[in-house]
Amino acid sequence: MPAWLKTSLKIIGALLLLIILILVGLSIYVSSHKEKVLTQLTQKLNENLNGKINVGSIETSFFTSFPDFALTLKNVSLKDKQWAQHHHTLLDAKSFDVVVNTAALLKGTISVEHIDINGASVDLYTDSTGYSNTSIFKKSSTKKDNKSKGSSSAELGKFSLKNVNFIIDDQKAKKLFSFAVSELRAKMDFPDSGWTANLHLNVLAKSMAFSTSHGSFIKDKVLGGDLAAGYNQKTGNINVTSSNFTIGGDDFGIIARFAVGKKPASFLFHITAPQLLWSHASQLVTPNISLKLNMFNMDSPIGVDAKIAGSFSGGGDPYLYITADVNHNRLTIPGSVIDDCSFKGVFNNTYAKGKENGDENSIIRLAHLTGTYNHIPFAIDTGSIINLIKPIAAGNFRANFPAADLNYLLAGVTKFNSGTAEMALRFNADIVNYRINKPIFAGHINLKNSDIVYVPRNLTFRNTSLSLDFTNNNLILNNIRLQSGKSIVLMQGRIDNFLNLYYNAPEKILVNWQINSPQLYLGEFLGFLNSKHSAAIVSVKAKQTNPANSGNVVKQLSVALNKAKATMHIRAANVHYFKFLATDATADLHFSKDGLQLNNVSLKHAGGSLKMDAALVQGNTQNHFTVNTTISKVNVREFFYAFDSFGLKDLTDQNLKGFLSAKANISGLVNNAGALVPGSVDGTMDINLQNGVLINYQPLISIGKFAFPFRNLHNISIPLLDAHFEIHNRMVTIHPFQITSSLINADVAGVYGLTNGTDITIDIPLRDPGKDSTITDAAERAKKRNKGIVVHLRAKDDGTGKVKIGRNRDKKLL
Template sequence: MAVYVNANKAYILTLVTRELNKNLDGSLVIGNMEPTLLSGLPGVSLTLNNVELKDKRWNIHKHTLLQAKDIKINVNSLALFRGTVEINKIDIADASAYLYTDSTGYTNTSVFKKNKKATTAPDESTSSSTEIRKVMLQRLKLVVNNEKGNKLFQFAVDELSAKVDYPSKGWKADVDLDVLVNSLAFNTKRGSFIKNQRLKGPFNINFNADSSVIQVAENKLKIGDNDFVIGASFNTSKEPTTFSINIRADKIAWRNAAALLAPNIKKRLDQFNLKNPIDVKCAIVGNMGPGGDPLINVVADVKDNVLTTPGGTVDSCSFRGMYTNNFFEGRGLTDENSAIKLFGFKGAYEQIPFSIDTAFINNFKAPVATGVVKSKFDISKLNAIVGEDLLNFNGGQADLNLTYSADLVDLMLRKPYFTGYVNIKNADVNYKPRNLRFKNTGISLKFTGPDLFINDLRLQSGKSILLMEGSIRNFLNLYYTAPEKIVLNWEIKSPQLHLGEFLGFLNARPNVTQVKNKSKGTFGRDLNNVFNSSKVNLNLKVDKIYYKKFLATDATAQLYVSESGIQIRDTRVKHANGSINVTGNLYQTGDATRFAINAVVANANVKSLFYGFDNFGLQAIRHDNISGNLFSKVKLNGRISNRGILLPSSLNGLITFNLKNGALLNFQPLIDVGKFAFPLRDLNNITFGDLGGALDVRGEKVNIRPMKINSSVLNLDVAGIYAMNKGTNITMDVPLRNPKKDEGSSKQEKMENRMRGIVLHLVAVDGEDGKIKVKLNRNRDKN
C-alpha cells in the first residue's frame, strides 16, 4: 500500500482534489499531499497541506471560504484501489473559514452549489458517496459575515471533535466543543450576545433529511464560568434558514446573565442588580437572512432577593420578570417594541412594604413605565427616605394605591401620570427647616393624571388648627423637570390661629443636608428642592388670630408665597372694633424678615389698637393714655426679627391719621406742664373732636409734621421729632386762652381766636432719666 501511494501520489492527489471539487462552483487548491499510513490503519490517512477554497467571485469580495495549513483525511483503502475516495475522517488544524454574504444576498458558500447548466451526467465508474465519520478541528477561526442581514458571528475554535452516524434518513453527530465566541451578533446594529465568552461542552445533533431540520438536543454547557442548559433547532428547508435557541440557567448572578446579552439590553440591565443568584430562561428565534433582531424572550424568577436600582434598594424582593422585543405582535422586533414585564412584584423600600401586581416598561428607545403600586405602612418609616433634616414623622398610618404611567429618562421617572390616592392619618410631623411641629395630622392626596388634589388636610400646631384643601396643576411633570414652576393653590380655614407658633416662617430657610447614603435614592433631595422652589397661592379664612396681645377676628387673606418671600395681596381683619386692610411684601433675610406694607385702618378703637400692637414700640404714649376711633393710612417698610419683634431702627415710611372723638388720658408730660401753666384745668382727660396729622418715620425717629390740635382743655400747634430712643425735640405753641371761652362760636371764629393772647412756647426733649421733659422753648426765636 505504501509503495502504491508513494508511486501514485500525483494521481491520488488528483483523485482527492476531483472528489472534493465535485459539486463545487469555485476552486479548491491543495498545495501538497503526504500519506501517514500508520495513523489511519486500516485505511489510508492523507495530509493535505496549504488548502484553499474560493468561490467564483473571490476577486470581488476577497474573502477566502477556507484556508487550512493542514487537513488530514482518512480514506477507505479498498475504495482507493477502485479509483474512488471514501472519506471517513477529517482533521483540520490551524485554519480559518470565512462565510460571507454581501448586501445583495450573494454568498461565497455558493461554491457548494454547482451551476446546473454545467452539470453533466454522472460517471458511475468514478463517482462515490462520501460519508465523513469523524471531524476534528483545532485552532480554527470561523467568521460568518452576513452584510445583507447585518449578522456577524466570529468564533475562535480551540477544539471541536465530532462523531457522525448515518441512519437511513439524515445523520447524527456527537460533538465536543471548546470555542471562544468573539461575536454572536444577530443584528450588528445592536451588538453581540455572549461576546468574548468561552463556550464549552457536548452537543447531540440530529439532522432529518425529510424535514431538513437540524435538532440540537438540550445539554449542559458552560458559557464563561456559568452552567447552562442549551438546546436549538435549525430549519434548512426554508430560505433563509430559521433557528430557535433555548437557554436555561439555574442560580446565575444578575450581572453574569446581563453580560451574555446584546449591549442594547445589557446597558439597561447593568443599572440594576440582584444580590442573590436567580433562575433565568431565554429563547432566541430568528433566521439567517436579512432583517432585524431575532425574537428574544427572557424569563427570570426572583425570590426573597435584594434589588438595587438607580432610585434606591428594594429588600425582600420577589417577582417574575420577563423581557421581550415583541411587546405588540406585528410591530417588529425592535427597541421600540421591547418591554420588561414584572408580575407579582413584592418588596420593601427603606422598610416600607409595597406590591405591584403587574408592571411594564416598554419602548426601550423612549421607555414608558406603567403599573399599579399598593402599600400600607407606619408613616414614621418615611424618615429614612425623606431625610432627617427635612421632615420628621411620628405615629400615623399611610395607605396608597396608585396607577402610574411615566417616561423613563436614565431609568428615572419623568412626565409621570398617576391616578389613585395616598391617605395619611394621625401623624405627627416636624418640618425642621422652619421648626414647625404639627400633631394629629391627616391628609388625603388624590392624583388624577398629572394633577394633584390635596383633601381633608388637618394640621394642628399647639393651639392652632388648620383645615386645608389644595391643588397643584401639572404637579407630577413639574416635580421632576421644573419644581420652580409648581404653584400650590391652598384654601385654608381655621377656627383659631396663634401666629407665635409659626414664627419659623420669619427665619430664612436653611439649607437642608442631603441624604448621605446615595443608595437611598433622590426622593429626599427632590422633595426638598420642591419645598424650596415651589410657589403657593393661599386663600385664608380664620375666625380668630392671636399674637401676644393682638386679637383679630373674621380674617381673610390672599397671599402668594415664593422662594423670595411672601406677597400680601389682600388681607382684611377685624380688630379693635374696626377693620384693618393690608397689602405688601415680606422678604426673608438671614437674621430678620423685611417688610413693605400698605395698610388702611378704619374706625378702630385706638386704645385697643395700641394695646394689640404693643404701643408700636412707643414709650411716651401708651394704650392707657389714649382713646377714640382711628382712621389711618400707613405706608411703611422695615424689619421683624426671627422672634417676631419689630425692629424700630429699621422703620421707614409715612403714617397719616385722623382720630375722631379722641381723648388724651393721664398723659404725664402735659400734666406736668399744666401744673404751672394751667393749674385750674383738667389735664387728665383732654378730649379731641377731630385730630388729624401725618408722621414721617425714619428709623427710631418720627418727624411730626406741623399739626394743629384743638382739645377741650387747650389748643396747641405741634411739630418736631419724636425719638424712640434719644433725640426727641418737639416744639409746642400753647395759647393760655381757654378754649371754653369760644364755645358757641363758629368754626371760623374759633380758628381766628385760638392763638390770641399769651402763647407759651414749649419744647419736649429727652430728660436725664430717659423720660420726656417739657420746658420753655428759650431758643424759639433762634430757630
C-alpha cells in the same frame, strides 16, 4: 470436526484472506503510486468544483485500523475561483483522517467509521454583493438518473475535530460567526428518518454576531458539554438538546432547532439558566445590550429563560425573548439601591409587530415588582420600559409605609415623626442616562396623622393629614389638616399644570389655597421669617447639585418649594398674634420665595374692625414690611395693648381710653422673632379719637403742676381728637392739631423723637375749658377758646435724650 464445518471454515478463511489480500494490495498500490492516485483523486474532485482542491499528500493504513481501511490526507486546501480577490480559503486542513468500514465497502456501501480533522480552518465567506466562496461546489443536476438507484450511500459513524477554526463571515447580511474548536467528538447513527448524533465539545466562541453593527453574543466565552442532535429528512430540521451545557463556566440547558430544509435557513435557541449572576449574564449579550445591563447589578444569581430566533440570511437582529425570575435580591440601579427586590421580568426586542427587531423596538416588562427603596417598601404591579434608544418607562406604583421612612428620602426638606403614608400612582417618564427623568404621575398620595417639620422654614406641624391627587397634569390637594401648637388649619388647594412646571419652571408654580381655621396663632408660624438664611443655604446647595430643571422628582422638591408661589384665601374664626386677638378674619395671602403679600384683610378687633393690605419681603435677619390699613372704632386701650403701644414709651395703653379710628400707610422692619426693629417705621397716620380719656399722661402732669395746680391732671376727657402724623427715621412729625379736653385746650405741632430729637410746640390757653362746656354753638365756643392768657411752651430734647419743657421764646405770652 464434521466435514461440512471444515469446508465452511476453509471457505470463510479463504474469503477473509482474499479481503485482506485485496486491502493490503490496495494499500500497497496507493502507497507505491501516491502521486498518481493523488493526481487522479484531485482531478476527479476538481471536476465537481468551481475552484480548486489541493492535497499535499495521501497515506493509507490497514493494520492500524484493521479490519477497517484508513486514508490520511495532509495539507488539504479548498479555494474558489475568486480566491485571489477575497483571500478566504474555504478549507485549510493539516491532517484529514478517514476510516472506512471494510465490510460495508465490499457490500457497495460507503460507511465512514471515523473522520478526524486536526489543525484546520473552515472559512465560509460571503461578500457585500452576495457572492460566497461556497459557490465552489457545483449545483447538482435536478434530473434523476435511474442508474444511480443502485449506487452506494455514504454513512458517517464518528468524527472528531481538534484545533479547528470555523468562520462564517457574511458581509452582505452583516453576520460573523467564529469558533475555535479545541475538541469536538461525535457519534452518529442513521435511522430511516435522517440521522442522530451525540456530541461532546469544547469550543471558544470568538464571535457570534447576528448583526456586526451591534457586536457579538457570548464573545470570547468557552462552550462545553454534551449535546444530542438529530436531523429529520421530512421537516429538514436539525434539533439539538443539552442539559449539562456550560457557557463561560455557567450551567445552561439548551434546546435548539436549525431549519436547514427551508430557504432562507433559520434557527431557534431556547436557553435556560436557573442560577446566573447578573454580571455574567451581561457578558453573554451584544455590547449594545451589555452597556445598558452593566449600569445595573444584582448581588445574587437569578433564573433566566431566553429564546433567540432568526435567519442565517439578512442583516437584522435576531428575535429575543428573555425572562428572568428574581427573588429577594439586592438590585443596584444608577444612583441608588433597591433592597429585598423581587419581580418577574421579560425582555422582547419585537415590541411593535411589523417593525425590525432591535433596541428601538424593544420592551422590558416587569410584573409584581416589590422592594425597598431608601427604606420605603413599594410595589409595582406592572411596569415597562420601551425603546432602548429613547427609553420611556411606565408603571403602576404602590406603597404603604410609616411616614418616618420618608426621612431617608426627603432629608433636608422635611422630617416626619409619626403617621402613615400611602401611594398609588400611575407613572410615565423618560429615561436619561439610565435614570428616571421627569416622571408624570396620575393617582394619589395620602398622609395621615403625622408630625412634620418643614426644615427650610423650621415650621412644625402636628397631627397632619393630607391627600394629593394627580390628574390631567394638575395637582389637587384635599383634606389637608395642619396643626402647629394651638393653631389648626384646614386646607384645600390646586396647582394647574403642576408636573410640567415642577421640572421646567418651578418659579411659575402657583398654589391656590382655600384655608379655614377655628383658631390661628400667627406667632407659631414665625419660622417663616427665621429661616431665610437657612433657606438660602438649601437653595445654594440645590443650585449646585440640582439645577432648576432637574429631572429627579425627589431632588427637585427643595428647588420647587423654594421657588414656588402660593395664593391663600383664608377664613379664620380667631386670629392670635402675641397680644393681638381678632375674630371673623378673612385675607388673601400670596407667598413667594422672597416673602408674602396680604390683600383684602378684614377682621374684627377690640370692638371695631380693621381692613388692611400688607407685604413682607424677607432678608437674612430682618424683614421689611409695608402696611396700608383702615381702623374703625376700635377700643384704643385694647388696640395699643395688642401692638405694644407701637413702641411709644410715654404714651401707652395704660394712658388711653376711647374709640379709635385711623388710616395708616407705614413700612418698617421686623426681626426673625416677629418683633418691630426700633426706629425702622416709616409712613403716615391719621387718627380720629372719640370719647377719649387721657390717664396719667406724665408729660402733661409735669406741665400741669405749675400751670394748672387746681385741675384734674390724671383723668382728662377728650371728646374728639383728629391728628395727622408722619413717621420717619425714629422721628414722628406732628402736624398741627388741636386738643380739646376737660383739662385744657391745646394746639400741638412739632417732632417727637422715639429716642432723641423731640421738639414740640404746645400753645395752651389758661382759660378753663369747663366754663365753655355749656356753649352749644361751635363757632362761639371756638372764639372763646383762646381768650385770656395763652401759654406758649416748647418740649425739647436737651441733647441727652431727656425732654425738657420750657417757655417758647419764639412766641409772646398773650
